[in-house]
Amino acid sequence: MPENIQLTLDGVSTSVAAGATGFELFQDKKVVAQRVNGELRDLAHKVADNDVVEAVAIDSADGLGILRHSTAHVLAQAVQKINPDARLGIGPPITDGFYYDFDVAEPFTPELMKTLEKEMDRIIRSGQRFVRRVVSDSEAAKELALEPNKLELISLKSSEHLAEGAAEVGSGELSIYDNVDPQSGEVVWKDLCRGPHLPNTRMIGNGFSLTRLAAAYWRGNEANKQLQRIYGTAWPSKEELKAHLERLEEAAKRDHRRLGAELDLFSFPEEIGSGLAVFHPKGGVIRRVMEDYSRAQHEAAGYDFVYSPHITKSNLFETSGHLAWYSEGMFPPMRLDEEVDADGVVRKAGQDYYLKPMNCPFHILIYKAQARSYRDLPLRMFEFGSVYRYEKSGVVHGLTRVRGMTQDDAHLFVTQEDMEAELTSVLNFVLNLLRDYGLTDFYLELSTRDPENEKFVGDDAIWEAATSTLAKVATDSGLELVPDPGGAAFYGPKISVQARDAIGRTWQMSTIQLDFNLPERFDIEYAASDGTKKRPVMIHRALFGSIERFFAVLTEHYAGHFPPWLAPVQVVGIPVADDFAPYLSGVIDQLKASGVRATIDLSDERMQKKIRNHTKDKVPFQLIAGGDDKDAGSVSFRYRDGSQVNGVKIDEAIKLILDAITNKEQV
């Protein structure tokens, strides 16, 4: 046996003693694991000749995952210490943290969280070692006889269907991690786990916190029992934990539900019902400006404006297939015109009317209103269409998940030959419009069909053509393209535009979706140049998704600091004293005459208080004028961030404001 082996260690060829582990290879305390030939391993793992080994630091993406995974184990140990009857579910790391699921008789209480944190802290301080041990299926089954969920995972190990639980059993050999007390050498706890883990619990330190309690279905299936889930977060240091909590606070400040109330933009009166919003005057201004601009752009891009009612007889949604496929997402029908005699016998059958969950069938009927020729195509129908969806009570969420919403919905009818050109122009149209609203950081997702799955309708040739066209269009855009294989709807492939907001969160915005199903179901066609009848391709396209949702995204993106062109109040005048009100009113009147949403604050508050009020209202331009400005024929600007530009000549000030509005600048 050779005394030394050759390694590639962090890219450098090195010779080390045979049987060396990561503990010998890495002196840096930040290294908590190693990547050996591409696989994450514990530091205790022995490297072999010719291995390629890299350090995994605790503050790397992999290192943070390991830290959080180990913290989840400590949580589970703490839970079982306090409640030995708690049975384990799964406990993986997630973005910024981890969770662990438990099967317990009584749900956890918020008070218990503090107790658990204390117990976790005790475990962490005791410096238990995480020791990996490979076991056979039968050994594991024997050792974990008291953990039925783990046994289920073991039995599923070889199955194709194991989505969740991969962190526990992985795909290869099974392993159990023993938590070993360093004083006594005793195994104090153990868990089925693929690993890797930190060398010991002490490395978790004090940068962890339990964050929330929730229920979760076992293996993510609604038909299964519900487990109690505890979420937590873990960071290499207390400071990083604090920074993380501050980021959450920043996100909470941007929450559109909070800003909607603070800025008096919209509300959800309980009297109306869950998920049904009303827009107040200030929110109404923003929404109207958003819509008006969208209309103007659509008009310039060759869209026709159409309108359709909110309700329809059931046969329309029978033809479209919505009632067969999505009826549980629709409001129940209204039965009209039914006549029943005294004995309850129906004398005259009624009609079921439904609130519409989608606009497309209506637009198809408009298409069908006349015989179409290839000369009519592409036909682009656009509507701000109000739709109603019966969202489950637990999922409604501010303006992002509602039961009544308005889609900026368009349906494009094109020949197959024109499909590529149309898709290219519609993608560019969508991206440019989103940029005008201030979102600039995008990536695309291409959802394609799973050839194995038979749910997809339409023949192979058109799927192939459409998918390659979408892929080409997406690639040509130069944006990052994320494939989503199997993610297509049954009726066609789609591109969705994902936008990153000011604090890096991504939102699914626009979708461009091909549909091979509805043209078939409604039997729409056009006369081709050779006189034959052909089926047009149909493209669904929503840009905002829904106006309500887009409104929410913009509110959070701007943190309520809407750029002047969208701001409900663009300019407020603040005279230093009443004597200067007439002078400043003259300026405000000029702005109003130019179409600017400007007011003057003539209340008898002190000017400092007025500045405070309008800063809190996030008015982009505060114009202040006193004796100095009056004498000089100028005004002074104060902006939302507290900065000021004093003594700006009136003409210049007006031009500056108008330019900012026209150019959609942020100030």
Add this chain to the structure above:
RNA sequence: GCCGACCUGGCGCAAUUGGUAGCGCACCGCACUUGUAAUGCGGGGGUUAGGGGUUCAAGUCCCCUGGUCGGCCCCA
């Protein structure tokens, strides 16, 4: 829909072991007239989400309904 928490004047919050509701902001009035984030004084406003129950007594305890929040499932 499921699990848990919660719902007090427009908004944010208080109310000892159950003993018939307070504060700040906002609002209204009066005074003050001030150069870049809160002038002072006074006033009005709540059958504690709605309904039912326990109790001598319920904002506090129990049940039902509605709504909100955090998750799960879902999101055409």
